[in-house]
Amino acid sequence: MTLEIQINHRDFVLHCSGALYWVEKRMLLISDAHLGKVSHFRKYGSAIPGGAIHKNFLKLNEAVAYFEPESICFLGDLFHSTLNNEWHLFKEWVEGVAIPIVLVAGNHDIISPTKYHDINVTIVSEWSLDGFLLTHHPEERKDFFTLCGHIHPSILLAGKGRQFLKLPCFFRSPHQMILPAFGEFTGTYTMEPAEHDVVYVITKDDVVEIRKSL
Structure with missing residues (x-):
């Protein structure tokens, strides 16, 4: 379910949900939740089962229950587009977890900051913390690990027999x-690892490290 790693002498835990836990800070980091996306597409006629709306919140609850963090940082694209009925679910979820939440704004985060402030979610454009840069877009900056x-x-x-798994x-x-x-309702972009890159693959129940030798 998890994999423990170190980055710059700090301890992190990778969770099979896609969440990252910073041990020393007791902080849960989550990127690209895209809440509201299912409702957005259903509004415009896409035949997406209504149950898909609740899967993201189930995943959030599972990650919070597993790590019991003292804070949560969303690394952008928390909400997919404008306000819809999933905002009320998010508001209830925020009230339920009752810990500090920070949103590092991404390109999809177009909801008014006032709405976030009203539910005690702090919004920033980026966040530097103990030599780490927390952003939405990938960026390599001197003296920081992003x-x-x-x-x-x-x-x-x-795999064998010309089989491929993404x-x-x-x-x-x-x-x-x-x-x-x-x-849950997001696409992916296929990455090509270079010599010094490390890939931590997510399966249904585990996180597995893979290096360039694959």
């Missing part, structure tokens, strides 16, 4: 790590 999202990274694994992943390069999309 934790980010946006790309929705995945990796293509080759899986979401945490994609780590020497100076940054891109988190997978947490949201």
Whole structure:
């Protein structure tokens, strides 16, 4: 279900939901939840089962219950578009967890900051913390290791008989790590690891480290 790693002498735990837990800070980091996306597409006629709306909240609850964090940081694209009925579910969820929440705004975060402030969610454009840069878009900046999202990274694994399997992943390069999309109803972008990159593949129940030798 989890994999423990170190980045710059700090301890992190990768969860098969796509969440990242920073041990020293007792902080849960989540990227690209895209809440409201299912309702947005259903509004415009897409035949998406209504039950899909609740899967993101179930995943959020599972990750929070597992780690019992003292704070949560969303690395952008928390809500997919404008306000819809999922905002009320999010508001109830925020009230239920009752811990500080920070949103590092992404390109999809177009809801008025006032709405977030009203439910005690803090919004920032980026956040530097103990030598780490928390952003939405990937960025390598001097003297920082970046934790980010946006790309929705995945990796293509080759098996016997010309079989291929595409899986979401945490994609780590020497100076940054891109988190997978947490949201259930999101696409992925296939990454090609270089020599010094490390890929942490997410399966249904586990997180597995894979290096360039794949």
